[in-house]
Amino acid sequence: MDSQEVVIEAKGLTKKFDDFTAVDHIDFKVYKGECVGFLGPNGAGKTTIVRMMYCFLPPTEGELTVAGLSVHTQCREIKSMVGVAPQEDNLDPDFTVIKNLTVYARYFDIPKDVAVKRADEQLKFFQLEEKRDVSIMALSTGMKRRLIFARSLLNQPQILLLDEPTTGLDPQARHLVWDEVRHLKKQQVTIILTTHYMDEAEVLCDRILIVDRGKIIEEGTPAELVKKHIGEDVLELDYDEKLLPTLKEAFPDARFEKLGDRMQIFTDKPHGVFEGFLKEHPMQNVTLRKANIEDVFLKLTGRGLREE
Ligand SMILES: Nc1ncnc2c1ncn2[C@@H]1O[C@H](COP(=O)(O)OP(=O)(O)OP(=O)(O)O)[C@@H](O)[C@H]1O
Ligand SMILES: [Mg+2]
Numbered sequence: 418m419d420s421q422e423v424v425i426e427a428k429g430l431t432k433k434f435d436d437f438t439a440v441d442h443i444d445f446k447v448y449k450g451e452c453v454g455f456l457g458p459n460g461a462g463k464t465t466i467v468r469m470m471y472c473f474l475p476p477t478e479g480e481l482t483v484a485g486l487s488v489h490t491q492c493r494e495i496k497s498m499v500g501v502a503p504q505e506d507n508l509d510p511d512f513t514v515i516k517n518l519t520v521y522a523r524y525f526d527i528p529k530d531v532a533v534k535r536a537d538e539q540l541k542f543f544q545l546e547e548k549r550d551v552s553i554m555a556l557s558t559g560m561k562r563r564l565i566f567a568r569s570l571l572n573q574p575q576i577l578l579l580d581e582p583t584t585g586l587d588p589q590a591r592h593l594v595w596d597e598v599r600h601l602k603k604q605q606v607t608i609i610l611t612t613h614y615m616d617e618a619e620v621l622c623d624r625i626l627i628v629d630r631g632k633i634i635e636e637g638t639p640a641e642l643v644k645k646h647i648g649e650d651v652l653e654l655d656y657d658e659k660l661l662p663t664l665k666e667a668f669p670d671a672r673f674e675k676l677g678d679r680m681q682i683f684t685d686k687p688h689g690v691f692e693g694f695l696k697e698h699p700m701q702n703v704t705l706r707k708a709n710i711e712d713v714f715l716k717l718t719g720r721g722l723r724e725e
Pocket of ligand 2: 463464465504580
């Protein structure tokens with residue numbers, strides 16, 4: 418973050434669908450040039466939050482400004498300046514790939530020749546050149562995702578909203594998206610990203626907001642969150658009841674979690690504490706790894722599936 422200029426601000430932002438509260442009085446600020454990740458289980462409210470940012474859905478209560486403009490009264494201006502890659506596929510199946518881009522560019526009053534040039538550049542970058550003139554129906558799921566991202570860049574937005582941009586992408590395509598996000602960050606584009614890939618959030622996001630049941634339950638830089646909630650290292654080993662007393666004695670303050678036939682041990686003790694133990698108690702099937710955002714996510718939002 419290079420400046421303290423607030424680009425997106427929510428105050429008491431709330432969205433209700435009938436009597437169900439999907440987004441529940443949340444407050445947050447996003448600063449210029451930041452990439453902020455919204456992480457949360459299925460149904461947490463991430464897409465609803467993003468949709469309110471680009472005026473797809475009106476808030477039920479509270480304030481939300483994007484580039485200083487209110488989503489209650491200035492939707493036209495907001496829509497003209499943000500780039501949006503929605504979670505759902507809203508490509509037009511009746512058009513070809515290139516036409517999907519050029520028709521979209523018309524909403525932003527981009528002259529036809531400029532639109533075609535930019536569209537071709539994006540198709541090249543996202544390795545969709547060969548599909549330029551085919552129907553949307555002829556694209557694979559991952560190709561459609563790439564096209565939706567490419568389309569969000571046509572108006573050269575300073576604010577970019579990416580709702581699960583890499584879901585369904587192969588590793589090569591995912592890295593292409595990451596490269597583009599990094600490139601945009603260098604140009605001070607402000608980016609909102611939702612993702613279920615914790616490694617993606619860790620490498621791309623300057624700050625992470627964890628959303629659960631419509632509320633922001635935690636926020637911070639990836640490193641801050643890992644340090645605060647998990648610690649430095651995680652020890653994973655086969656679950657063994659006989660070993661438990663020894664482990665509990667060695668790590669009295671640690672958190673133990675059983676996962677099927679494996680066990681994880683989390684401690685806020687400094688790096689190296691598990692190595693010493695393993696030297697004294699050699700074991701098989703042991704993994705010693707760095708704590709990560711996925712550990713934080715599972716600790717804060719639980720391990721149960723969300724099927725509300
Ligand atoms: N148009 C709608 N009408 C009624 N309920 C809705 C509507 N849109 C979303 N919801 C509900 O609001 C909650 C939040 O949905 P949302 O799509 O924002 O979740 P999400 O965090 O994006 O989940 P996912 O990770 O699955 O994309 C869910 O319980 C969902 O069923
Ligand atoms: Mg969603």
